[in-house]
Amino acid sequence: MEIKVEDAIKWFEKINEKIKLNKEYLTSLDQVIGDSDHGINMARGFEEVVNKLSAKEYGTVSEVLKDAAMTLMSKVGGASGPLFGTAFLRFSTAVKVKESVDFETFTLGLESALEGVKHRGKSTAGEKTMIDVWSPVVDFFKRENDFQPDELLYESRTAMENTKEIMATKGRASYFKENSIGHIDPGAASSYYIFEALAEVLQEGEK
Amino acid sequence: MKKIINDPNNVVNDMINGMIAAYPHDLRQIPNTAVIVRSDAPVVNKVALISGGGSGHEPAHAGYIGRGMLDAAVTGEVFTSPTPDQIFEAIKAVNSGNGVFLIIKNYTGDVLNFEMAAELAEAEDIKVEKVIVNDDVAVEDSSYTIGRRGIAGTVFVHKIAGAKAEKGASLEEVKSVAEKVVKNVRSMGMALSPCTVPAAGKPSFKLAEDEMEIGIGIHGEAGIERKSITSADKIAGELTDRILGDININEEDEVAVMINGLGSTPEMELYIINNKVNEILTEKGIRIYKTYVGEFMTALEMTGCSVSILKLDDELKQLLDAPSEAVAFRS
8 A cells, every 4th residue: 555645644643642542651651761741742832733633735745753752842842842753854864755655665764764863862772762663663664565553553562661671871861770670661652653653554454 | 829820731832922012022932832932033143042941031032032042942841851852842943054053951861852853853963052051059960950950050150151153253253152151151059948839739849947958059958058047248258169169260260240139039139149249359469350140040939049159261251241132141
């Protein structure tokens, strides 16, 4: 299948639902190893994204991603705003060419998003951040030839749960050093909701 | 919480309005943003300087706007970085084609948001460079940073890079002198009592009646040590020793000294601190070229102070002496 404008919009609507539903949970994760505003900030940001996307007509997936990125950047705040903003902004730039996005282009977009986050956060895999979900997901896409929603769900969930075992060395959580072990990283958890939402959009598209 | 405010969620806006009302000929707000610029921005044929960060550090950062210092300041919520869209608005407002220079204090949020804004500007072919200030010798990593924090020494960067830009220097030259200041400035602070973020309503930490905290950050982040309060001379000695232990300043070297109040410290006490700092430096044969005593980079109503020492050369001395019309730093 190809991702069209309406799929991209649906993706953000589903992310918004999931983040909103898990706002308290995300904030509780952040209470342990952060400053306990992650859920609140992300929920506010994605709510604004959905409002923005519903108020406009879009010609390309790239434009949808760009507006989402700019909204996250200005409405989420803290460190998460620029990080998730960068991810979708780079994604947008990478898929600029086409009206709808095939598997190969989508993979390219995800890869750019990951590179953007690494660059912005000066971080890499294994440091207990959102990258520990984005990186295995990108690897998974690169191994496949087409969208595999069920496996995507599995891969991203496993990746998120694996962040429990990592000691934080980047971001605010790194201040808590050993105490960060045993807790899922909040940024990894919200990244999981992003891919869970994507998997659902893909599952519905297959029907 | 006992504060002279209206709505705790509207303090930044109310402050900006009051500031513009106080200096209508010097400052102007970019409509619908938290960006304050020089009234004559963009200034043609000049590299534009932007600083900013969370509010609550007044007169930083908007007080340093004016001929000879900053072109714009981006004000975030109290102790919260401004967002990239706001910083980008500032960049667009001050850019005259000669490039824009960002002065960023080393806090994770500030660095991420300013760098993101720089990327947005570069995508529109605006030349942007930056310096990250990390003058606080107290702690390496904190709940707010990777590496050292940026505190009052940032004011020297505003002053010297601002003077350089005013003389018509290129973006690269402004960056290079700003980096020289960062390399040669060190600071450290201490507090007697905490501060309260208006929206939070209660202090972020507590200190007992007879307690002080050495090495505290300008948001109340933990420092090095909590202990019983001692004399001003001992406090000045500890801060100065820590600073001098971190930078190579020799006999005959010239320095600028800044004794900075954190918000609720009487000027009398700042001068008492300065008396000892001056004595220590003089005993070591270090020459004090210039001293600044007052409030330059505060932490709301925190009681305490910081000491900053900048090692000077001829270029830095000349730029420090250059005129400034910034509303909170006229010289």
